[in-house]
Structure formats: structure tokens, C-alpha cells
Amino acid sequence: MRTALVIGTGLIGTSAALALNARGVQVFLEDHDQAQALTAAALGAGTAEAPPGPVDLAIVAVPPAHVATALADAMRRGVARAYIDVASVKGGPRRELEAMGRDLTGYLGTHPMAGKERSGPLAATADLFEGRPWVLTPTRDGDTEVLNLALELVALCRAVPVVMDADAHDRAVALVSHTPQLLSSLVAARLKGADETAVRLCGQGIRDVTRIAASDPAMWIDILSANPGPVADVLSEIAADLDETVRSLRALESADEDKRGSGAGGIEDVLRRGNAGRERVPGKHGAAPATYEIVAVYIGDQPGELARIFADAGRAGVNIEDVRIEHATGQQAGFIQLMVEPQAVPVLTAELRERGWSIRQ
Template structure:
């Protein structure tokens, strides 16, 4: 691949363009919002000048409902030799593309499983897709050249290709992305009119659950509109579980000891199911999940403190597998939770204490 076009310079489109330009690909940017395109260009994502001839690959980075229309326009103009879209829903756009009678030999659907709660070109980063799954949904018509172009795009962006059927993809993302977004928003919505004293008690648990609730509603309406039925099915199943959990909690308040035991058993059952489900989420580099030990370090809110901590962990010969920062409300300190291999945890805690850090393992 030497040349590419990116149509749509939001978070995903601009991030893909940045990744491609970093690899030496000439990228031509298009967007109905000229300011967004110019902003992406100013960040080094490419040029807003049109290509002299057909580019090797056009990446259509628009909402699902617009994919068919934009692909039709691109093919009419002969913009590229091969085409892909990066919309987060695949079956709907595929159906529209077929209904429009577009060329499906040189088109392949795709979806990088990456994003942020922020949107727009200013939120884009060249490494957004590094190590992330990137789903490809070829049809029986998709030719080898187009598949190879999409695989090269994935490789240039540092992602991992996964080939799936479009409908299977939509069911999967409803479960692991779309429904969690709504659940996060529902939990965060409970905080809207909560007492200030309650909100100030917010710890890492509620921060983790509500992080993605900061996402752009307009963007999510576009996504959910294209996958509404499947997401509703997931939420229907969750509603059954929620009703059973509410009943179990009510039972814990009962005067009868037998009823209380049934309530406790119900809560334990749902939490154990949660343990089992959470353990299935892939771990580092997509490998089976690994259980790490957590070493918590008290960190002052001064420039360079986090870098100094990481440097001393490295000097102790310990690899940080994951890190979480929990901020203390109203205080100029935070707690950095370092996930490390179990065999390294005790030595790391002792080594950091010797260097003057406040540590609890």
C-alpha cells in the first residue's frame, strides 16, 4: 500500500490516518465537515488535497447509517481500487450496500475494536489500534486483493485481524460493547441528583463502571440505531437477572431465616457467575487471563512522581503488567495500583518501602 483515502475524520478515521502516515503512506482526507478535515491534516494525518488517481485503499469512517451512501459516492468517483468501512455495526450496512447494487468484489466490512470516551480528530492517536482486535467481515464476493488490502491496513495500524460473519459480529459487540455502554450510562445517571456527600465518596469501583458514560450521546445513537434489536435482546436477559437479584436482596431483609439463606444463595450465585464470566476476558496480548498481585503505592500529586515510581520499579527488575490510579477526594495524593506477577509482589513492596514509598500489598 502506497496511497489511501480516509473519508470521515473523527476519532477512528483520523487515528487510522495517523497510523498510516506514520508508516509512510500518502493519505488523502475527506469530510463533509471541512474544519474537521483540516484539523486532522494539521495533526499530520494526511492532506485534504484530492488524489491524482485511484488510491490503493479507501477507509470509510462514517456512522453505520451512512456507509452505503458514502461507498456509493466513492465507487461512482472511482476513488480507490479497494474499499473498507470501519463502522461498529456490520449487518445493516452490508444489507444496504447489497440493496444499492454496489460493487462488493472490491469492498470488505471491518471494525477496529478500539475507541475512547472522547470523539473528534483532536482525540485521535496513531497508536489507538495497537494490539487491539480488528474484525474483518468479507462476503463470498470479496476478492483476494481486497482482503489483502484490509489485512495490510490492520497490520499497518498494529492491530490483530479477526475474520467473522457480519451478524455474528453484531451479536458479539452488542454483548461486549453496546450493552455495557448503556449500563455504564444508567449507573452514572443515578449520580445526577445524588447528594454531594454521596458523590464525594466515589471510589475506584464507581469510576471503573462509569468511565465510558462520558461518551458522546450523538455518536452512540448512530451506533445503537444500527444494532438496536440485538442490544435490546441482551438487555432483556440482563433485566431477568436484575429482577432475580432484586428479589434476592429483598429476601436478605426477611424475618424468616430460611428466606434470608435463599437470598444469600441468590446473591452468591450471580456473583460467582460474574467471577466465571470475568475470568474469560482475554488478558495481556490476548492470552488467557492471568491473576496478578496488586501492590498499592501512595503517590503525591507532584510533577514527575509517577515517572520516578515507574523508574524505581524498573530498577528493581519488576515488569508492570497493568496500572490503575485511584485519586483521593480532596487530598493531594493518589493510590497507584501496580499489577505484577505474584512471585514479584513481595519483593517489589519491600524494595519500594526501602526507597521511602508508602506501600501496601
């Protein structure tokens, strides 16, 4: 791949353009909002000028509702030898293109499983896709050259290719991406009218659950409108579990010992099923999730503190597997939770204490 045209310079399009441009591909940028394309160009994603002729690959990075129209327009103009899209829904756009009578031998639907709560070119980074799955949905009538170019794109973005059927992909993302967004928003919505005293008690748990609730509603309306059926199916199953959980909790209020026992059993069932499901979520490098120990360290809110604690952990020869920061309410300080292998805990704790860090037991 020597040349590429990115149509749509939001978070995903600009991030792909940054990655390609950094690896020697000449990238052209196109957006219905010329100011956004110019912003992406200023960030080093490519040029906002029109390509002089057909490029090797056109990457359509627009909302799902506009994918088919944008692809059909690009194909009509003959802007590339091959076409892909990176929308989060795959079945619908292909069916729309088929209904338009477009020749789809030069098209392949794809979806990089990466994103942020923020959107737009200013949120883009060249490393957004590194180590992340990038779904490809080839069909029997697709051109092999298109698949090869898509695989090259995935490699240049340092992502991990995953081949799936388009409709199977849509059912999968309904479960692992679209439904979590709605559930996060539903929980966060409870905070809108909550008493200020309750909100001040927010800890890491509520922050974890509501993190993605900060996402752009307009973007998610586009996504959910393109995949409503599979998402509704998952939510229906969750609604049934919620109904049963409510009944179990009400039973725990009963004076009847048998009802309380039944209620406790219902709650235990959903918690244990949650344990089993969580264990299936891939951990580091896509392997089964490992069990790490937490070393919690008091840390001040000042420049250089994070770098200093990571450097001290490195001197101890300890690899930090994951990290979280728990902010202290109303204070310019908090705790950093360092997740490490169990056998590394004594070594890391001793090293950090020796260097003056305060460890929370």
C-alpha cells in the same frame, strides 16, 4: 499499499491515517466538515487535498447510519481500487448497499475494536489500534485483492486481524461493547440526582463502572440505532437477572429464615456466574487472565512522580503488568496500584520502601 483515502476524520479515521502516514503511505483526507479534515492534516494524518486519481484503498470512517451512503458515493466517484468501512456495525450497511444495487466485489466490512471516551481528530493517536482486534467480514463474492489490502492496513496499524461473519460480529459487539455502554450510563445516571455526601464517597469501583459513560451521546445513538435488536436481546437477559436479583435482595430483608437463605442463594448465584464470566475475558496478550497482586503506593499529585515510581520498579527488575490510580478525595494526592506477579511483591515492596515510597498495607 501506496495511497489511501480516509473519508471521515474523527477519532478512528484520523488514527488510521496517522498510522498509515507514519509508515510511508500517502494519505488523503476527506470530511463533510472541511475544518475537521484540515485539523487532521495539521496533526500529520495526511493532506486535505483531493487525490489526483484513484487510490489503492478508501477507508470510510463515518457513523454507521451514514456508511452505506458514503460508500455508495465513493464507489460512484471511483475514488479507489478497493473500499472498506470501519463502523461498529457490519450487517446493516452491507444490506443497504445490496439494496442500492451496488457491486460489492470491491468492498469489505471491517471494525477495529478500539476507541476512547473522547471523539474527533484531536483525540486520535497513531497507536490507537496496536495489539487490538480488528474484525474483517469477508464474503464469498469479495475480491481477494480487497482482503489483502485490508490485511495490510491492519498490519500497518499493528492490530490483530479477526475474521467473522457480519451478523455474528453484530451480536458479539452487542454483548461486549454496546450493552456495557448502556449499563455504564445507567449506573452513572443514578449519580446525577444523588446526594453530594454520597458522591464524595465515590471510589475506584464506581470510576471503573462509569468510565465509558463519559462518551458522546450523539455517537452512541448512531451506533445503537444501527444494532438495536441484538442489544435489546442482551438487555432482556440482563433485565431478567436484575428482576431475580431484586427479589433475592428483598428476601434478605425478610424475618423468615428460609426466605433469607433463598435470597442469599440467589445473590451468590449471580456473583458466581459473574466470576465465571470474568474469567473468560482475555488478559495480557490475549491469554487467559492472570492473577496479579497489588502493591499500593502513596503518590503526590505533582509532575514526575509517575515516571519516578516506574523507574524505581524498573531498577528492581519488576515488570508492572497493570496500573490504576486511586485519587484521594479533596487532597492533592492518592494511591497508585501497581499490579505485579505474586513473586515480585516482596522485591518491589523492599525496593520502593528503600527509595522512600510509602506502601499501603
